[in-house]
Amino acid sequence: MKEVFRILKEQYDNFHMIRKLAVYNMKSEYSNHYLGAFWNILQPLIQVVIYYIVFGMGLRGNGGGVEYLVHLITGLFPWLFISQSINAGSGAIQAQLGLVTKMKFPASVLISINFANTFINLMFTTAIIFLLSVFNHMVSWTHYFEFFYFVIAAFALIFAINLIMSTLTILIRDTRLILQNIIRMCFFLTPIFWEVKTVGPVLREITALNPFSYLIGIYRNAFINGQEGIYGTISDHLYFWSLTLLLLYVGSHIHNRFKNRLVDYI
16 A cells, blocks of 8 residues: 555645646647637537437437437536546657656556646536526535545546556557546446436446445435435445445556556557
């Protein structure tokens, strides 16, 4: 566990640099665009329209109305954050290893910088859902604190996954392509555009084992569902955190073993 604490301490010690670089990356990304940071809101909204046409009006036939649209955006917005964080974070060290050697900071920090970048995007889209929830009195105000739990849980899982994958993508180049296809598959196996109660027992079992379903459930509960207490059962919480800690342990071990030799593999 010493390796895990060492990695986490690196994130804490470099927190201010992570924050500054994340803001800088966002500004530089949209510096030559007329709409600037507004694209952080516009891009997800365009995807919502596309998915609503396909899954709402196409597969459901009747469109599902406002209720289905709210269900869709509260699943799609956090999913975009999760998938973008994993896809970007898994290649973060490979893409910016030169920066690490020049500036002499831990390679693991690059994963947190990518997470911070996508987290900024999440804040824009969450603001839309928050206003929608407040004006329509969807949940009591105490449920909004569950969003902070979502952020902590999401960071822990995503950081653990990326700690493993960012090293493996350098050692085995095919790994990133495999990961991208797994993420695409998880999109359909996570209750984003469908509800758990409407599917068969097999898919329900798969959903119960899917940690992303847990995160989506927490996010929804914070803004629209309002289930009493934190979303999920005790077994759900134990399963999620046991899996996350296991991945974090494995990721820390792999990263610490190869971090000083990563340049040799590129």
